[in-house]
Amino acid sequence: MSELVLAKPDEDAGERSASDQVLFACAMIALGGILLGLQRQADGSFCGTGWASLAMGAAIALVPTVLSLAGLSADASPILPRTWLASISAVCGYAGLAFVASGVLLPGGPWMFAEAVVLLLVLSRRGREGEIAGLRVSRGTVVWLALFLLFRLWITYQGVRHEWAAVTFDVPLLSRLPWIPVELARVSLGDFTAAEFGIPEQGLAFAHTVALWTSGLALVAGGLWWRHRAGIEVENDRVHDTIQRLPGQLATMVELILPEDEWRELGLHGLSERQRKKRVVSLTKERVLRQIEFNRAFRIGPLPTEVTGFAREIHQVIEGYAPPALPEPELRETEELR
Secondary structure, eight states: OOOOOOOOOOTTHHHHHHHHHHHHHHHHHHHHHHHHTEEEBTTSOEEEOOHHHHHHHHHHHHHHHHHHHHOBOTTSOBOOOOSHHHHHHHHHHHHHHHHHHHHHSOSSSHHHHHHHHHHHHHHHOBOTTSOBHHHHTOHHHHHHHHHHHHHHHHHHHHHHTTOOEEEEEEOTTGGGOTTSOHHHHEEEEEEOOTTTTTOOTTOBOHHHHHHHHHHHHHHHHHHHHHHHHHHHHHHHHHHHHHHTTSOHHHHHHHHHHSOGGGTTTTTOTTOOHHHHHHHHHHHHHHHHHHHHHHHHHHHHSOOOOSOOHHHHHHHHHHTTOOOOOOOGGGGGHHHHHO
């Protein structure tokens, strides 16, 4: 009778899962970029939105991408892609920003340059954690992208209706007088031409074009967000792999001293293997020294008991702490760690 052999769990399954998520996010970005670059004509055929907006989007995306890659890690070294997956992710991140910018910008005219300046500031700003807003697709970034896309859709809709202006309205009273020229009875703001904004002569199938653009923007924005989250997981896996090469007890102690949710803030992401090991040693040394100093301060004397307000709250936090009973020679580790 054959024995039932249970397969051992794959230790690298988590890392492969994170890698697969990065690749899937990159595929979403690529598909969304194709949809953002298409529009359907009134006769049912498809055509592109033009190269002008794509070139402008590529120029805008260059700034936040360079700022992200040039951001300095904790040991003052540039954060560069270290693996083939990180390189693909970086390229797709740049392409995604270029697709997003080109997809929501007007394809021509002076308004495009005004929009480009605003969009450049929106995508390049840094959040609370120092991350570039465009690469992580923050909520504020999504709001701005939606507003820009709505404005582009409105301009396109005006062109489909052969109203070659952003806004056209009748002047009260004057528009009711039959002998008043049309130029005086109606006011148009933001005039444009079909060629200027890439609207084909035969017109557009507006509903289909809207579906293409909105779907494309959702895919690219979702892909950028997913790529960012999966990229963090991949980097955490790399740090975890480095720490787990230590003997069991040492690895456990290091992960207690350096919790996983702090690895990115501590500058452990985006480093080479050698730099990461040096950084782990430096951080472990720093935190162990801090703990030894705290233990020494705790032993100096009893905590004050007659305290109120803010001092009382701090007292309640510390009073339950029981430092390990270390022999006096071990306290000399403070000087050695310095």
